[in-house]
Amino acid sequence: VNFIEKTLAGLSGAMDHAATAEAVAGGGGWLQRLDPRAKLCGLLPLIFAAAVSRRLVVTLAIFAFALMLALSSRVPLALLAKRVWLGVFLFTGAIVTPALFLTPGPVLWRWPGLGWTLTSTGLTAAARLVARAETAATLGVLLVLCTPWPRLLQALRVLRLPVVLVAVLGMTHRYIHLFCRTALDMFEARRSRLLARLRGRERRLLYASSAGVLIGKSLQLGEEVHQAMRSRGFRAEFRLMDEFAMHGRDWLALGLLLAAAAAAFRLG
Amino acid sequence: MHIPDGYLSPSTCAVLYAGAAPFWYVALRKVRRTLHGRGIPLLSLFSAASFVIMMFNVPLPGGTTGHAVGMTLAAIVLGPWGAVLAISIALLIQAVFFGDGGITAFGANCFNMAVVGAWVAWFVYRLAAAGAPVDSRRRVAAAAVAGYVAINAAAACAAVEFGLQPALFRDAAGAPLYAPYPLKIALPAMLAGHLTFAGLAEAILGAGAVAWLQRAEPSLLRVGEGSGAAGAVRTRPLWLALAGLMIATPLGLLAAGAAWGEWGVEELHDPASRAAIAAASGGVAPPAEVPHGLARLASLWTAPIPDYAPAFLKSEVYGYVMSAVLGTGLILLACLLLGRLPGPRPKARRDRRAARVEPSP
Numbered sequence: 001v002n003f004i005e006k007t008l009a010g011l012s013g014a015m016d017h018a019a020t021a022e023a024v025a026g027g028g029g030w031l032q033r034l035d036p037r038a039k040l041c042g043l044l045p046l047i048f049a050a051a052v053s054r055r056l057v058v059t060l061a062i063f064a065f066a067l068m069l070a071l072s073s074r075v076p077l078a079l080l081a082k083r084v085w086l087g088v089f090l091f092t093g094a095i096v097t098p099a100l101f102l103t104p105g106p107v108l109w110r111w112p113g114l115g116w117t118l119t120s121t122g123l124t125a126a127a128r129l130v131a132r133a134e135t136a137a138t139l140g141v142l143l144v145l146c147t148p149w150p151r152l153l154q155a156l157r158v159l160r161l162p163v164v165l166v167a168v169l170g171m172t173h174r175y176i177h178l179f180c181r182t183a184l185d186m187f188e189a190r191r192s193r194l195l196a197r198l199r200g201r202e203r204r205l206l207y208a209s210s211a212g213v214l215i216g217k218s219l220q221l222g223e224e225v226h227q228a229m230r231s232r233g234f235r236a237e238f239r240l241m242d243e244f245a246m247h248g249r250d251w252l253a254l255g256l257l258l259a260a261a262a263a264a265f266r267l268g
Numbered sequence: 269m270h271i272p273d274g275y276l277s278p279s280t281c282a283v284l285y286a287g288a289a290p291f292w293y294v295a296l297r298k299v300r301r302t303l304h305g306r307g308i309p310l311l312s313l314f315s316a317a318s319f320v321i322m323m324f325n326v327p328l329p330g331g332t333t334g335h336a337v338g339m340t341l342a343a344i345v346l347g348p349w350g351a352v353l354a355i356s357i358a359l360l361i362q363a364v365f366f367g368d369g370g371i372t373a374f375g376a377n378c379f380n381m382a383v384v385g386a387w388v389a390w391f392v393y394r395l396a397a398a399g400a401p402v403d404s405r406r407r408v409a410a411a412a413v414a415g416y417v418a419i420n421a422a423a424a425c426a427a428v429e430f431g432l433q434p435a436l437f438r439d440a441a442g443a444p445l446y447a448p449y450p451l452k453i454a455l456p457a458m459l460a461g462h463l464t465f466a467g468l469a470e471a472i473l474g475a476g477a478v479a480w481l482q483r484a485e486p487s488l489l490r491v492g493e494g495s496g497a498a499g500a501v502r503t504r505p506l507w508l509a510l511a512g513l514m515i516a517t518p519l520g521l522l523a524a525g526a527a528w529g530e531w532g533v534e535e536l537h538d539p540a541s542r543a544a545i546a547a548a549s550g551g552v553a554p555p556a557e558v559p560h561g562l563a564r565l566a567s568l569w570t571a572p573i574p575d576y577a578p579a580f581l582k583s584e585v586y587g588y589v590m591s592a593v594l595g596t597g598l599i600l601l602a603c604l605l606l607g608r609l610p611g612p613r614p615k616a617r618r619d620r621r622a623a624r625v626e627p628s629p
Contacts, residue, residue: 129448171308
């Protein structure tokens with residue numbers, strides 16, 4: 001598979017991911033029905049608790065809690081397995097495998113012939129790291145999957161993020177879709193005109209010109225968008241439409257999530 | 269390079285968030301001030317394009333592919349402050365939307381790639397492309413070198429962050445709590461991948477995009493030079509830093525004894541100084557007599573301000589500060605005089621003169 005095919009697959013995958021996320025966020029699960037601010041303020045401490053947990057049991061308990069959240073929010077576990085668990089396991093697993101043998105400690109098993117020793121200390125360190133990475137990533141993806149992106153961005157104001165930054169993030173996200181589509185069209189058009197395999201230099205030229213076109217387009221479009229904003233009365237001041245309202249259910253859910261995070265912190 | 273959650277301790281994450289925060293603050297202020305309202309859509313769209321370019325597979329020599337971060341391209345086109353924001357935004361969306369890089373490690377990832385990466389890329393590019401016209405091949409080579417150096421600098425930062433974890437954070441049984449490898453493993457392991465594939469990918473993106481922009485959109489290569497700290501380099505902070513260093517020169521008085529290898533004839537004679545020299549030299553005593561050559565040449569030149577202490581100043585502290593002011597002034601004067609030496613005539617002026625003397629057809 002050449003780089004055009006790989007790039008096309010990557011871009012299509014990103015578009016699919018966005019479409020799936022939008023579909024899941026529109027579902028009627030427990031997390032989806034909550035106020036985005038409650039989700040953000042409840043799940044961020046839980047992500048933090050998972051990322052810093054020192055005891056494997058505590059990390060696994062948070063993971064089990066994340067699974068319950070996923071099931072109650074109608075997030076397919078197969079989707080989580082495909083999008084999160086497998087990727088994180090392969091990445092972190094590849095990183096920690098040598099640590100199983102390199103970390104000094106009590107020997108559990110010796111590799112016949114090679115003399116490598118699997119230590120209990122190495123196993124504990126590796127298991128802890130994989131569990132922590134999986135749990136934090138699962139919670140992060142749950143937050144994004146169960147909240148439409150624009151509402152999640154508006155909720156970021158709770159964290160005292162400057163309104164300009166929230167506006168920039170919102171715009172960036174919108175135009176990522178446009179540029180993904182542009183890039184897909186560029187590579188598709190080039191692939192449809194290809195009769196033979198490109199040589200190395202030609203591949204790199206195609207790559208560089210595609211990147212250059214995209215940068216050129218982004219700056220040109222940026223100017224046009226600015227003019228369009230000014231024509232509508234933009235005076236370099238942003239106001240976000242904030243229609244959030246916390247109900248009893250939201251406060252209850254926030255309390256539950258914060259209690260879970262506090263318990264995780266306390267237990268280590 | 270994108271550090272996931274759980275690899276770094278909370279204190280490391282906090283330190284790196286704190287390290288990146290001033291850059292975000294200054295970058296946001298600069299972008300708002302220098303580009304006014306236009307900066308917001310420009311920055312947003314550039315970040316979106318950078319994000320998509322990060323998803324492109326870079327065709328590397330040998331048929332393999334990799335991904336580039338785009339820090340060099342952003343630094344060249346937007347300038348370092350704009351690049352800090354554009355890469356940070358792209359990293360935030362990657363972390364939140366795709367789970368590529370952790371949320372608790374977001375500060376670390378931004379510090380490595382958006383701050384260190386973008387600034388190193390900008391410095392190397394400006395250094396290597398200094399004085400080169402926009403359409404010169406040197407700019408292309410400069411972008412390649414900048415990309416290669418910047419991604420490796422960012423990778424080295426990440427490796428140091430990883431490598432410090434097992435030294436600082438272990439449980440009661442001695443098992444590492446976070447990233448398990450010490451520096452001696454983390455550093456070569458990270459750099460092995462970045463000195464080869466990732467470095468090459470970033471170099472190809474930087475050089476390729478600059479070469480394309482030279483032909484298609486040369487004006488974009490001037491954008492970064494005119495914004496913020498780029499372009500006319502602001503020297504006020506440098507002058508302030510220089511003044512601070514001058515005032516701090518009396519700190520040299522805290523150092524006891526003479527610098528190793530810089531002993532004078534008097535020190536080689538004085539028993540107390542000889543004992544100090546022997547202690548600083550692993551127990552090897554200096555020769556009983558001052559070497560003849562040293563004694564002969566030592567009297568050849570007498571400095572006007574020996575030991576940074578002018579004879580007319582009684583206070584050593586004031587002597588140090590005055591010596592620093594005088595020394596710096598002399599260096600600046602030398603630089604000014606060198607700058608006034610006649611150099612090669614600029615090509616444009618040469619061409620104009622040639623056009624003036626040529627008879628019209």
